[in-house]
Each structure stands twice: as C-alpha cells, then as structure tokens.
Amino acid sequence: MIQLEEVDKAYQMGSMTIPVLKGINLIINEGEYVAIMGPSGSGKSTLMNLIGCLDRPTSGHYYLNGEDVSKADERKLAAVRNRQIGFVFQQFQLLPRMTAQKNVELPLVYAGVSQKERTKRAIEALEKVGLGDRKDHRPTELSGGQQQRVAIARALINNPSIILADEPTGALDTSSGQRIMDIFDQLHQEGRTVVLITHDPEIAARAHRQILLRDGQIVEDQNQGKEVSG
Amino acid sequence: MSLWENVKMALDAIWAHKLRSILTMVGIVIGVAAVIIIVAIGQGGEAELTSALTGDGNNVIIQPSSKFFMENNGVIPPDFITDLDLQGLRQIKGVENVITLSYETKSLSFREEEVDDVFIYGMNDNAVLESSGLKVAEGRAFRPADFQSGNAGALISHKLKEKLFGEEDPLGQIIRIGNQPVVVTGVLEPPVGFLASLQEMEVYLPQRTWSNVFGKSEIMQVMLEVDQPENMIEVGEKAVNLLHHNHNATDRYEVLNLQQIGDMISGITRVMTVVIGSIGGISLLVGGIGVMNIMLVSVTERTREIGIRMSLGATRTHILVQFLIESITLSVIGGLVGILLGSGVAALITLLSPWNAVVSWPVALGGVLFSMLFGVIFGLLPANKAARLNPIECLRHE
Ligand SMILES: Nc1ncnc2c1ncn2[C@@H]1O[C@H](COP(=O)(O)OP(=O)(O)OP(=O)(O)O)[C@@H](O)[C@H]1O
Numbered sequence: 001m002i003q004l005e006e007v008d009k010a011y012q013m014g015s016m017t018i019p020v021l022k023g024i025n026l027i028i029n030e031g032e033y034v035a036i037m038g039p040s041g042s043g044k045s046t047l048m049n050l051i052g053c054l055d056r057p058t059s060g061h062y063y064l065n066g067e068d069v070s071k072a073d074e075r076k077l078a079a080v081r082n083r084q085i086g087f088v089f090q091q092f093q094l095l096p097r098m099t100a101q102k103n104v105e106l107p108l109v110y111a112g113v114s115q116k117e118r119t120k121r122a123i124e125a126l127e128k129v130g131l132g133d134r135k136d137h138r139p140t141e142l143s144g145g146q147q148q149r150v151a152i153a154r155a156l157i158n159n160p161s162i163i164l165a166d167e168p169t170g171a172l173d174t175s176s177g178q179r180i181m182d183i184f185d186q187l188h189q190e191g192r193t194v195v196l197i198t199h200d201p202e203i204a205a206r207a208h209r210q211i212l213l214r215d216g217q218i219v220e221d222q223n224q225g226k227e228v229s230g
Numbered sequence: 231m232s233l234w235e236n237v238k239m240a241l242d243a244i245w246a247h248k249l250r251s252i253l254t255m256v257g258i259v260i261g262v263a264a265v266i267i268i269v270a271i272g273q274g275g276e277a278e279l280t281s282a283l284t285g286d287g288n289n290v291i292i293q294p295s296s297k298f299f300m301e302n303n304g305v306i307p308p309d310f311i312t313d314l315d316l317q318g319l320r321q322i323k324g325v326e327n328v329i330t331l332s333y334e335t336k337s338l339s340f341r342e343e344e345v346d347d348v349f350i351y352g353m354n355d356n357a358v359l360e361s362s363g364l365k366v367a368e369g370r371a372f373r374p375a376d377f378q379s380g381n382a383g384a385l386i387s388h389k390l391k392e393k394l395f396g397e398e399d400p401l402g403q404i405i406r407i408g409n410q411p412v413v414v415t416g417v418l419e420p421p422v423g424f425l426a427s428l429q430e431m432e433v434y435l436p437q438r439t440w441s442n443v444f445g446k447s448e449i450m451q452v453m454l455e456v457d458q459p460e461n462m463i464e465v466g467e468k469a470v471n472l473l474h475h476n477h478n479a480t481d482r483y484e485v486l487n488l489q490q491i492g493d494m495i496s497g498i499t500r501v502m503t504v505v506i507g508s509i510g511g512i513s514l515l516v517g518g519i520g521v522m523n524i525m526l527v528s529v530t531e532r533t534r535e536i537g538i539r540m541s542l543g544a545t546r547t548h549i550l551v552q553f554l555i556e557s558i559t560l561s562v563i564g565g566l567v568g569i570l571l572g573s574g575v576a577a578l579i580t581l582l583s584p585w586n587a588v589v590s591w592p593v594a595l596g597g598v599l600f601s602m603l604f605g606v607i608f609g610l611l612p613a614n615k616a617a618r619l620n621p622i623e624c625l626r627h628e
C-alpha cells in the first residue's frame with residue numbers, strides 16, 4: 001500500500017524555493033490500477049519519483065507497505081527500488097551497449113542473483129512480453145515498441161508489487177501503445193499495483209482510477225467513474 | 231555484485247572506446263616500461279660492476295693500511311713485503327698461491343712514438359690477469375720460466391698497441407720502458423662490457439723483469455688465492471698478523487675488503503636507480519592524470535547510465551566501485567603492456583649492447599601493484615563524482 005500524508009516537494013533554485021507538490025494526501029491500495037493526468041509542469045513526474053523512492057519529500061510522510069520511507073537512507077531506498085518497484089519511462093532508458101537480455105538482467109545484478117539464475121529469469125521475462133526471439137538484440141536494433149517491452153520485462157524481472165510508468169506510450173505510435181497497454185492490463189490482472197502517467201484520456205480510461213493533478217495539487221480523484229472523497 | 235562482474239563491466243566499457251582507452255593507456259605504458267627498463271639496467275649494471283671489481287676467485291688482497299700509506303706520503307718502502315714474508319704467507323693454511331703485484335708509471339717509447347705515464351705492472355703469476363678478467367689476444371701469456379728470468383717480454387694493453395703500432399704487428403718488437411728495452415710477447419684483449427671505457431695504457435711484466443726495469447724490487451700488493459671462500463676471513467687475519475709480526479709493526483697492513491667495495495657499489499647504483507626511477511615515476515604520474523581525465527569524461531558521458539542503474543537498485547557504493555574498478559582495470563592493462571614492453575626493450579638491450587639488463591620478478595610485480603595503486607588514486611575523484619549524482623537529474627540528462 002502506498003500512503004502519502006501531507007507531502008510537499010519544493011526545489012531550491014539559488015535563493016528561490018519553487019514549490020512543486022503541495023500537501024498531497026494519497027492512498028493507493030495494493031492491486032489498484034491508477035492513471036495520473038494533468039497539464040505539463042503540474043508535478044506528475046515529481047510525484048511518481050517520490051512514490052518510486054528516487055527522491056524524498058521536502059516534508060510530510062510516505063508510508064510504503066506501512067513503513068515510513070520518507071526519512072530512509074540511500075541504501076534503503078536503493079533496496080526498495082530494486083525489489084518493490086518496477087519503473088517504465090517514456091524514453092525507455094535502456095543501456096545502449098547491452099543486449100536486451102543483459103538490460104533485463106540489470107536489477108538482478110544489484111539483487112546479487114547468480115548469472116545462471118539471471119539468464120533464466122531474463123529469458124522468461126522477455127518471453128512474457130513477446131520478445132523471446134530478440135534477446136540478443138541491442139536497443140538500436142529494436143523498434144520503439146519493442147524497446148519499451150524490453151523496459152517492461154526489466155521492470156518485472158525482480159517481481160515487484162508496484163509498477164510505475166511515466167508516459168510509457170508517449171514516444172510510441174498508437175498501435176505499439178495499445179500493445180504496451182495490453183501488457184499493463186495483464187499486470188493489473190496479476191494483482192500488481194499499476195500507476196501510470198498519461199496525457200491520453202483513452203489510455204487513462206483503461207485504468208480503474210484517475211487522478212488529476214494541477215499546480216502540484218490533486219484536484220480530482222475518480223475511482224471507476226465515482227468520485228473518491230478525501 | 232562480484233569483483234569479476236565489475237571487471238567484466240569495466241572491460242566492456244574500455245572496449246567500447248578502444249582508441250580512447252589505448253591513448254589513455256599510453257602514458258601508463260610508457261611510465262611503467264621506463265621504470266622497468268631503468269631498474270633492469272641498474273640491476274644488471276650493478277651485478278656486472280660488482281663482479282668486474284671483485285673478481286670471481288677467492289682472493290684476499292693485502293695492501294698498506296690507510297694510516298701507513300698517509301704517514302709515508304704514499305711512498306711504499308722497499309721492505310714492505312720481503313721474500314721472508316712471502317715464504318710465511320705461503321705456509322698459511324688455506325693459501326694455495328701467493329701473487330705479488332708492483333706498479334709504477336713510466337714513459338714508454340717505440341721508435342719515434344712516445345707515451346707518458348703508462349702503468350707498468352710487475353707480477354709473479356698470470357693469475358693477476360685472470361682476476362681482472364684480462365685475456366691474451368695475440369702472442370702468449372707468460373710461461374713459468376718467464377717469471378724466473380730477469381729479462382722476459384711484456385704484455386701490452388690493446389689501447390697501447392693501437393697507439394704505438396697501429397696496424398703493424400707488435401709481436402717481437404722492442405719497446406723502451408724508460409731506457410730499458412723489452413720485447414713485446416703478447417697483446418691483451420680489449421676489456422668488454424661497459425668497463426671498456428676504463429681501458430688504459432698498460433704494460434704487464436714478470437716481477438723480476440719489472441725489478442730490473444725499475445732497479446728496485448718493492449711489492450705493493452699481495453694477493454692470496456684461498457682454497458675456499460669460507461677461509462678468506464681467517465686467512466686474511468692470519469696474513470696481516472704474520473706481516474705485522476715480521477715487521478714488528480702495528481696498523482701497517484690491511485685486507486682489502488671486497489665485500490665493502492661491493493656494498494659501496496650497490497649503494498651507488500641503488501641511489502642511481504632511485505633517482506632515474508623517479509623520473510619514470512613522473513611519466514607514470516602524467517599517465518595517471520590522463521586516466522583521471524578520461525574517467526571524468528566517461529562519468530559525464532554516462533550520466534544517464536548512472537541514473538538508469540540507480541533507478542534499478544544500484545546503491546552509491548555500487549556506482550563508486552564500478553568506476554573505481556574501471557579506472558584500476560584501465561591502468562593495470564596499461565601496466566601489463568608496459569611490463570611487456572619494458573621486458574622486450576630490456577631483452578633487446580641485453581642482446582644488442584654489452585649491457586646486461588635484468589627484469590626481475592619483484593620489479594614486474596611491483597609494476598602491476600603500482601599501476602593498480604595509480605588506478606585507485608586517480609579513479610577516486612571521478613568515481614566519487616559519479617556516486618554523488620542525483621538519479622532523477624541523471625535520467626533527464628541527454
Ligand atoms: N530539479 C528541478 N529543479 C527545479 N525545478 C524542477 C526540478 N524538477 C522539476 N522541476 C519543476 O517542477 C515542476 C513539475 O515538474 P514535473 O516534471 O513533475 O512535471 P510533469 O507534470 O511531469 O510535466 P510533463 O507532463 O511535462 O512531464 C515543473 O515546473 C518543473 O520545472
């Protein structure tokens with residue numbers, strides 16, 4: 001369960017403090033399928049980075065599965081990112097020199113898993129996203145949609161309970177985007193928590209809950225068409 | 231994450247920028263090679279110098295003590311070593327042979343050609359030549375009968391032959407030492423190795439011939455050939471005691487301590503090795519700064535990679551270790567190539583010059599450890615820079 005309490009996030013630019021998130025209260029239960037929407041600059045990515053433990057709130061509390069990680073040290077946050085969170089980015093963020101399989105293996109390297117086990121699990125994950133026959137391709141030898149599927153396989157490799165995707169279809173054509181969304185639907189059906197950022201209402205409609213952010217505040221929160229209070 | 235995995239990752243990264251990596255390594259390669267070559271020449275030279283100056287045999291040399299030498303203003307009295315002394319020395323247990331040496335400088339002429347200040351040695355045994363590594367190139371060494379005769383021939387050094395005779399055959403020619411005519415019976419080989427430059431104008435005569443030429447029979451140095459190296463110290467002490475007893479004196483004779491000379495030579499060459507070695511060290515330093523520079527570039531180029539790795543669970547320590555091992559790998563590869571290059575050049579030097587360059591294992595191992603240390607020192611700053619990056623900013627980096 002993701003639980004944010006009065007979370008603020010501000011950036012320091014020289015002598016100026018720029019507030020980006022203001023008093024965010026948010027609970028996302030296990031297994032929820034959530035879309036975050038909002039105009040550019042409203043703080044969507046900032047919120048997602050906080051949820052993904054890539055950053056810490058300026059003030060407020062963040063409880064992840066009941067544990068307060070808002071004050072956790074760097075080592076603890078790295079472990080959370082490694083085991084509990086799977087990231088998918090708009091720009092895929094694959095390492096260009098490595099094959100698809102090696103890219104997918106990366107989280108397992110930092111989890112201390114043996115090479116033999118890594119190979120087995122990476123191939124399984126690639127097969128799951130329909131790229132079993134592309135394991136030896138480098139990112140430049142793959143289409144955008146295929147690259148994003150490699151990135152999803154990588155996010156899944158350590159079997160995290162939470163998948164965070166920041167505009168995962170933003171760099172893709174409609175049909176590749178559809179294919180990616182099919183995978184997210186499937187991940188939700190497996191019982192994982194899926195949180196994605198999108199500008200596309202059609203994609204947002206596939207989620208079961210839509211959160212609208214404006215100027216660093218949650219202005220709308222609809223669960224399966226119903227308004228969520230609080 | 232294992233060390234081997236880090237090294238594999240480092241090799242991948244180094245391989246990805248082959249040309250750049252090679253250029254970066256050049257500094258380390260040259261630095262290590264230079265140090266290896268210099269130390270090899272130093273050690274080889276030391277070995278050669280020591281053996282050249284101390285000889286190979288078990289020889290104890292008796293000479294005037296420095297106090298006695300000073301008190302007499304360098305003039306050695308005619309009775310310094312008498313026939314009685316020689317008889318006594320021969321009877322010391324362990325002494326196989328007693329060799330005497332006299333020397334004096336004198337001008338020397340052949341026809342119109344005259345050379346001043348030629349070293350004229352008188353000796354009672356060919357062993358004097360052997361212990362100095364001198365061999366007869368033309369003619370013959372002295373026969374036992376020559377040492378009994380008062381008018382035997384002379385052996386002349388190669389340089390003297392060139393000076394006096396040029397292309398002419400010197401054997402059988404008569405030269406004049408002062409006013410005394412002497413027949414040339416042999417020419418010595420030029421000395422080899424780097425001692426060649428020390429080659430001198432020299433003449434060797436049998437002891438009695440020498441006495442006739444100079445009209446005196448003083449012996450300046452006695453060399454005792456000892457049966458076993460273990461007996462050298464004891465023989466030396468006995469000999470000095472005997473001479474002091476015979477001459478009713480103290481502090482007049484002493485044993486020339488070859489070990490001491492050897493130590494002194496080692497000391498000098500060691501200082502030389504350190505001085506020249508540190509010049510090589512400076513080129514290593516420059517190489518190390520090259521490694522640091524390229525690692526800094528690499529960190530900047532791979533900012534996004536760092537962000538990706540962090541988002542997937544890499545800790546700051548993981549990143550630090552990754553870049554540190556990359557810089558160590560880079561310098562150690564450079565170091566290994568440097569050792570190969572240095573050994574190759576040392577082998578060439580040994581092959582093509584009289585110098586004997588020896589690459590020893592400790593030096594090669596030292597080269598590896600040194601380049602490893604350089605990798606750590608010059609990798610720390612870039613690796614630390616990488617580890618302190620903010621993952622979100624890294625992911626946005628172009
Ligand atoms: N490191 C930073 N330093 C200063 N300001 C920042 C920093 N990161 C983000 N911001 C500011 O925070 C605000 C929110 O940024 P964020 O990336 O969360 O927006 P977003 O909703 O994801 O926008 P988009 O839809 O364009 O991706 C923006 O005004 C941005 O300029």
Ligand SMILES: [Mg+2]
Pocket residue numbers: 044045046166
């Ligand atoms: Mg964004």
